[in-house]
Amino acid sequence: MRISYLALSDARCTVQIPGCNFNCRGCFSNQRHKGGVEISAARIAGHIPPGNEVMLAGGEPTLYRQELLSLIQKLDRQKIILSTNGYLLDRSLLENLGGITVHIDLKALDPKLHRWYTGKDNATVLEAIRLLHELDFDFEVSTVYISGIVETIEIGNIARFLSGIGDIRYKIMRYVPVNNFSSRPGVQEIQDAVNMARKYLGNVSSSIENRSHPVDRKIVNIS
Ligand code: SF4
Incomplete structure (x- = not known):
């Protein structure tokens, strides 16, 4: 690889x-x-x-x-x-991955928005989330809040969809601006999205209160 x-x-x-x-x-x-x-x-x-x-x-x-x-x-x-991103996470792969933890992104629930943003359909991603729940994986779903594109209403729709599968762990990530695509969302915008998702799910967090990546790290190049 x-x-x-x-x-x-x-x-x-x-x-x-x-x-x-x-x-x-x-x-x-x-x-x-x-x-x-x-x-x-x-x-x-x-x-x-x-x-x-x-x-x-x-x-x-x-x-x-x-x-x-x-x-x-x-x-x-x-x-x-x-x-x-979950696109290739089918049943046969998941059945061989038992015991690991999975962090899966759901960029958008709206199929048109997902296709516009990623270039791909989200049907297999939604199915992967259902399978992760069915196969009893330790997993969390995350969505990047992007101002003007994926905001509180879309995040509420995602949380409602997830709640129809189970009380899934859900994390909202604050967009990091690149190439002037969008701005950095404000803390209040993220908090509003968290509050919206908490109407449907019991375990919702955000990248503001809960960082995923260690700050002190050493890069090792292998050749
Ligand atoms: S954000 Fe970049 S690396 Fe992540 S799924 Fe999209 S294209 Fe791939």
Whole structure:
């Protein structure tokens, strides 16, 4: 599989995997495009400190289906979090991923908005969320609040949809502006969206009160 680098902090190792099957208009990830180096799952596993939590992030890690499964198998005693847009997360992949934690993005519930923003349909993403619940995964759904595009009403619709599946953990992320696509949402906008989602779900948080990424981290390039 290809990787760009490993980011190491005290407790977590993030494996940064390049390339993505979405084409989000406001993409803020420097991993969207293919790059990095080709490396075996065994070599990647050899660079990951034992005992660390491992975050598999991108880009989109599920683009490398077999290699991803092989890496996860080699890390079988470590807590693994897969961060994904969910588009390729079908039943057969999920049945082989049991025991890991999944963070899945739902960019928008409105199919037209999702297609406009990402270039892809959201039907398989919605199905992946249903499957994660059915297969009893530890998982959370997240949505990026983007002013003028994905705001409180859309987030309320997403929360209502999720509540129809179960009391799913839901996190609202504050958009990081790139290329003048949109501005940084205000704290009150995020809080209003959180309050709206809490009408439907019992466990809602935001990136303002609950950061996902460690601040102190060391970048390790593998070749
Ligand atoms: S899914 Fe993530 S990495 Fe891929 S294009 Fe969208 S924002 Fe960028």
